[in-house]
Amino acid sequence: MPATDRNVLDGLASWRTANEWRVLRELCDFLSLRNVAGEPGHMRENCAWIRSALERRGARTELWRSAAEPEAPPAVFGELNVGAPWTVGVYAHYDGQPADESHWTVGPWTPAVFSDRIDRGGVRLALPKAGETLGDDCRVYARSASDDKTPVVALLAALDALRDAEAEPAVNLLVFIEGEEETTSPHLAEHIAAHRDAMAAADVWLFCDGPADTFGRRHVAFGVRGDVELELTVWGPGHELHSGHWGNFVMNPAMELARLIGSLKDAEGRVLIDGFYDDADAFSETELAAAHEADGLDDALRRQAGVGRSEGGNAEPYFSRMLRPSLNVRGLEAAGVGPRARNVIPDAARASLDIRTVRGSDPHRLVEALRDHARRMGFAVLDRAPTEAERDEHARLLTLVELDSYPAVRTDMNDPAARWALLAVERAAGEKLLRVPTLGSSMPMHAFAEGVGKPVVITPMANADNNQHAADENIRLGHFWAGVRMLATVLTSRGG
């Protein structure tokens, strides 16, 4: 560990005491800027704020606008080149989810400090005065407090802590803060294509987004699954029919949908679509070992889910399951059940599916494999509603619509730069973190990872109970400062 690293990290606790009043003012200042995704008008102030803050720390910044849609919220790019052999990129986003103000205790853009979680009796506190510090359990409540403005301010604080310790960063820093994450990053691929060289200058990118302790302890993740969303409609008679008059004469689309969906998985949860697992990348020894290290989590996860038994039994640990694609029924609908049930043959039956892909899986190929499966069961498969002639012609008629889909991202855990980032982050935490080969959930990181072509490591900061996307979103101060420490450690770790 280089001297600068020790200086900064050893001194960070006292630096917090001396500077928390200032850091929290900067955080609250940023959080007071309205930032609703899809409202480009308010985004200018957020970008100006970020650029000014970075430039005050000596970074050079650029505003990247979409050429295709110049009014769309731009991305802020920043660069702090210290001539080091190693460059680290930090990703975050400044846009936030819409907020229904009536559900907030204070207000989405009126940042407020509380002594603890509001629903656990936290009381509102004033911002600390110079030299005062608040406890780790205090929280700042505001839209984007956790998702995803904290990493920006934590980075600024880390840079300030280095400066005050008279420590030069040991790495060059790139910053990419986008403003369209909550609207599925429609211009991300365009930004990266237009600035590929600038972005690829980083040896590794840290994705600072999401909760850090979802699994009961802090984790670092190397991937996310991809996502395919599908809507299926099996068409029945031209209109709902009386089930007595017509039962045994007219095929029931809800039954045929059940036969189709029910044929997709076996009793152990294995997907039966031909070739479903074929193009999924194999797991490395490192990944499998990491998955098994978290073995002890499974009982807690089952309790959290409210189930006594995992799909296919309890033998396989959670994280190795996430290395396989999954097929999920998001919803079923046909006529009515319970008090709304009537004696009818429904006119149609609908299912919504999602497939979580893993690295290697081609979403479109999986959808085609599902189409083939349906065809083998006797369905004519369309991507739109059928015509009258098609209804007459085909006994079984399925409309299968592929909604948004994007592939998975998974960084090789043995990649040297990824490993460097992991070790820096663990050093900051002072312990071995939960090493997650891939999260089960999905983020549209593919455009980023594929476009930049450098390893991406997900290094989240927020507390899991941050009320992400909901009212009373918050960041816990203990988590905020752990984030500062993580970034300060990264900035002071030599690499290359």
Next chain:
Amino acid sequence: MPATDRNVLDGLASWRTANEWRVLRELCDFLSLRNVAGEPGHMRENCAWIRSALERRGARTELWRSAAEPEAPPAVFGELNVGAPWTVGVYAHYDGQPADESHWTVGPWTPAVFSDRIDRGGVRLALPKAGETLGDDCRVYARSASDDKTPVVALLAALDALRDAEAEPAVNLLVFIEGEEETTSPHLAEHIAAHRDAMAAADVWLFCDGPADTFGRRHVAFGVRGDVELELTVWGPGHELHSGHWGNFVMNPAMELARLIGSLKDAEGRVLIDGFYDDADAFSETELAAAHEADGLDDALRRQAGVGRSEGGNAEPYFSRMLRPSLNVRGLEAAGVGPRARNVIPDAARASLDIRTVRGSDPHRLVEALRDHARRMGFAVLDRAPTEAERDEHARLLTLVELDSYPAVRTDMNDPAARWALLAVERAAGEKLLRVPTLGSSMPMHAFAEGVGKPVVITPMANADNNQHAADENIRLGHFWAGVRMLATVLTSRGG
């Protein structure tokens, strides 16, 4: 054909001309009495009206009240004993469905005559004056015009026509007019048990209810299927879970429900529940022949249903399919589809099923067979929501609730009394009618048929487009008078 029969039937057209003004006044008078099922207060007037009308024609009447619930709408029993060797019973009901007056052109209890179907340009007419007659396409609009007060007034008219032709009935007449049909006849079994001998005095009962020309031509039916209604819930995690975080770790109840439901039928529509068809009575030669005589109907029925192909192919005719029990998915529900879809593993998935049973099928045995089927698929089967301990213990948990169920009724088409009724009804129509071994639909006739122990033949009168149970319910005059002719023919046909 006896002389009285010819006299009455030959003169019926001129009798209509002379008497339609009076008959329609009597019909409208009866229809003006409010008769909402489940409102006992208004039922007294309906009963008094029926008794008075029957007694004026020389019948002896009784009011049968439920001992268990004396305030429930009573049944009217009537008897006109002419000392004939043969006795015919006529069943109808005087109660009607509730009516939202705002949807009616005139009003549910303000009977109004129109020149044709209102939605085909029919205009309102005054009641005919003495000696005037209206065309067959005219209709009387009112609640219960078709379902099921017409048979009562048609019977009165038939008795009057006999009287005016100075023709003594050739058979003794029993009348049973209940007031609880629309609320599933909760006291029917009690009435019959209390008066079994009186009811069993009939050699055959004519069920005068329902539409006469559902199949495009008039029919006589010898049975109805029974009905079992079931609600199934497959229990998933304790609450909806994120499908990314949990997919492959937590079993999806919508998938398990689809696997269960999808396993119940094969691609040809055959039910795969062990023993499902075992106790269904075999078809007789007569039944099968009758089913095949209606062969030509199938294309029209498919057009009506809006399907190009019947379940399992087009080879088997409609009516022989109705001789088998059917299994139907009334509805499916789990989380949301389409715009309401979210990336979740649902916390539960629900299906509503109905089984149409045939003669011989024991509803409870079929439900038990379904339970066994689910158990063989690994489900623990409950008849209520599970406890927390049960959720922990069982990987697959199904709640199966049997709602109302009742068995089928099917009269032997070769029974002499049933055959006598069929031939009388066909003679009235002047043609061979569609002979339906069993309707596909269900009526709770079992308590009646089983309790009375005499053959039951379903001899409906109403036009199929009568708006049964809906606003602007109506009876077409051509159908009304065909009903009068049918009952007059029955009353003048010697038997025994």
